[in-house]
Amino acid sequence: MQVLIAAELEPYRIGSGQYIFLMAIAYGQPVTQKALSEKLLIDKTTTAKAITKLEAEGYVRREPNPSDNRYQLLYLTESGSEAAPRVQEALNRIKHKTRKGLTDEAYASLVGMLKIVLRNLTEPEET
Template identity: 75%
Template sequence: MQILISSELAPYRIGSGQYIFLMAIAFQQPITQKALSEKLLIDKTTTAKAIAKLEAEGYVRREADPNDNRYQLLFLTDAGHKVVPEVQEALGRVKNKTRQGITDDEYDLLIGMLKTVLHNLTNQGEA
């Protein structure tokens, strides 16, 4: 899937590792980089690299958090807002390819099971 996603997003200069950050910011802006890492369950270093790449491409901008100067809020730029629908369409094409030959119920079961596995892995230390 990552190869297909990379291919679909190449025209927008967004790697398969950055789109998840772009979409999360699009649906929950403003958001701090720390909150973004926590929401996506991705380490801070990886998040910082992805945000830096999106910022360099002109899709994301940072602003100081008026409530706490230690943090910066992440927003989409105009270019970021314009590319989000394109990214959604590209991801939809990939999703449609992955669903071929699978019923809606089977797909929902698969996604549910994968979420359970992810939950189990992220809460491993709490058992």
């Protein structure tokens, strides 16, 4: 899937590692980088690199958080707002391919199981 996503998003100069951040900002702006990391279950370093790349490409902008100046709020730029629906269309095309041969119930079950696996991998070990 990552290879297909990378190919679909190449015209926008968005890597397969950045699209998830772009879309999360699009659907949840404004958001802090910390909140984004927590929501996506992705470490802060990876999030910082992805946001820096999206900012360099002109898709994301940072603004000071008026309620807490230690953090900056992330917003999509005009270019980011224009790209987000196209990125979503590309992701929908790939999702459609992955669902081929699966019922809605089977697909929902698969996604649910993958979420459990991800949560298991990101939670601290019990001692």
